[in-house]
Amino acid sequence: xxxxxxxxxxxxxxxxxxxxxxxxxxxxxxxxxxxxxxxxxxxxxxxxxxxxxxxxxxxxxxxxxxxxxxxxxxxxxxxxxxxxxxxxxxxxxxxxxxxxxxxxxxxxxxxxxxxxxxxxxxxxxxxxxxxxxxxxxxxxxxxxxxxxxxxxxxxxxxxxxxxxxxxxxxxxxxxxxxxxxxxxxxxxxxxxxxxxxxxxxxxxxxxxxxxxxxxxxxxxxxxxxxxxxxxxxxxx
Numbered sequence: 655x656x657x658x659x660x661x662x663x664x665x666x667x668x669x670x671x672x673x674x675x676x677x678x679x680x681x682x683x684x685x686x687x688x689x690x691x692x693x694x695x696x697x698x699x700x701x702x703x704x705x706x707x708x709x710x711x712x713x714x715x716x717x718x719x720x721x722x723x724x725x726x727x728x729x730x731x732x733x734x735x736x737x738x739x740x741x742x743x744x745x746x747x748x749x750x751x752x753x754x755x756x757x758x759x760x761x762x763x764x765x766x767x768x769x770x771x772x773x774x775x776x777x778x779x780x781x782x783x784x785x786x787x788x789x790x791x792x793x794x795x796x797x798x799x800x801x802x803x804x805x806x807x808x809x810x811x812x813x814x815x816x817x818x819x820x821x822x823x824x825x826x827x828x829x830x831x832x833x834x835x836x837x838x839x840x841x842x843x844x845x846x847x848x849x850x851x852x853x854x855x856x857x858x859x860x861x862x863x864x865x866x867x868x869x870x871x872x873x874x875x876x877x878x879x880x881x882x883x884x885x886x887x888x889x890x
Contacts (some may be wrong), residue, residue, distance in 0.1 A: 663761060698730045698773065701740060706733055706760075710748040715754050729758040732772065806833070817878050820867040823856035828869075839881045847878040 665774055685812065688888055709716050711732075720729050731749075733741060741749075741762065763769050806829060813825035831854065832838035841850050851869040869877075 662695060697724045697726070697728075698732050698736060698776075700769075702730045703733060703735060703739065703745075706731065706749075707742060707745050710745045712753045713748060717752060717758065720758075730776070731758060731760045732769065733760065733762050734769075735762050735764055762811055809834070812864050813877075816873050816880075817869075818873075820856055820858050820865075824854070824869060827854045827856050835881070838877075840841070842878050845875045851877075 688790050735741075741760075750864060752758075753760070761772055808826040810822070810825045810829045815864075817824045828838070828851070832841060848871070851874050855866055855868050857864060857866045
């Protein structure tokens with residue numbers, strides 16, 4: 655499909671991940687992220703509506719063949735539609751029934767930019783998968799009891815709520831310097847808030863996407879207000 659050339663250009667410009675088109679029919683897209691947490695067990699199968707209709711007639715056999723064909727645990731069928739077209743309802747009904755028992759998604763796209771945006775979002779979501787699972791383990795409840803593996807894990811997970819970007823690395827850095835609520839509160843009451851966090855820096859990602867984050871004034875003030883206010887009606 656010629657429009658893949660434009661999709662490849664978009665990925666090279668963004669440098670968000672590697673993008674490979676396998677020499678298969680239908681076309682198979684595989685990709686890998688620059689994130690250390692990326693789980694490389696997914697693939698995207700790009701099909702036309704006609705190919706999807708043929709596939710739906712033998713859907714069970716098709717699904718069973720994916721692991722050996724593509725070496726992926728999770729597949730996404732990307733259906734390239736012409737403007738104003740949609741997937742036929744009968745085909746859609748068959749696909750939905752099989753999705754109840756199998757690990758695959760179906761997405762409709764109309765142009766190279768939509769293909770790029772979808773793959774970009776999938777890369778980001780997969781790269782964040784590990785930290786989300788870890789956060790659920792730390793903050794989750796089971797049988798009415800918190801499942802945190804340790805007090806430090808719970809402290810780090812609690813601090814994450816104050817940050818928008820690089821939440822986990824920043825929270826870990828704060829917990830490393832101030833290992834308890836009392837230690838942090840004592841410093842917040844003793845020093846100007848800017849000085850409490852001024853030497854905390856974290857670097858995330860790999861070149862060329864590597865970025866360094868610090869604790870900005872907004873996050874610092876939220877932390878200060880939360881840990882120093884005695885008024886229960888105060889809005890943090």
